[in-house]
Amino acid sequence: MxxxxxxxxxxxxxxxxxxxxxxxxxxxxxxxxxxxxxxxELAHRLHRALVVADGRLHDPTDLDFDEAHLDDGDALTEAVADLLARKPHLAARRVTGDVGQGATSGKADVNLLGLLGGR
Structure with a gap:
């Protein structure tokens, strides 16, 4: 034993x-x-950069990471389109037209008497 x-x-x-x-x-x-x-980490950063380059989402982190998006641009495009179809409020917003700020093309004359008289 x-x-x-x-x-x-x-x-x-x-x-x-x-x-x-x-x-x-x-x-x-x-x-x-x-x-x-x-x-x-680098793959996630690349995914975020590709979504930003697409430009249709306001926040690139709204689209979940998928490795297939890194290799296939069409898959990324379809995923963004599908997400926007389901959740249109995630779309990037762009201001267009005159919003009253920034440089203007013409020189406006300011009439203080007219401003006071308008009240």
């Missing part, structure tokens, strides 16, 4: 790795996880 206990212990020793090797593998794995996380 003692021999079987020793055999089990020697089998366990055969399956373990040196501490330095395990630490090296963990560090290497950590580097790969950091790279993958950085790649995910």
């Amino acid at each position: 003692e021999e079987s206990g020793q055999v089990d212990q020697s089998e366990d020793d055969a399956e373990t790795f040196p501490r330095e090797y395990v630490e090296k593998l963990r560090q290497e794995n950590g580097k790969y996880r950091q790279r993958a996380q950085r790649a995910d």
Whole structure:
């Protein structure tokens, strides 16, 4: 019976790795996880930039991230169109016409007497 206990212990020793090797593998794995996380961040930034370039949404974060949008421009266009069909209030708003601010083409004469008399 003692021999079987020793055999089990020697089998366990055969399956373990040196501490330095395990630490090296963990560090290497950590580097790969950091790279993958950085790649995910860059993919999200690219997706946001593509939605901004499309110009139809007010807020680019309204469209959920999808990796297919990065490879296929038509898929992104269809996704934006579908989102706007379901939620038109997310569309970008553009001011057009004269809103009374900014540079004007003509020089307006100000008549203070006319302004006071109009009251």
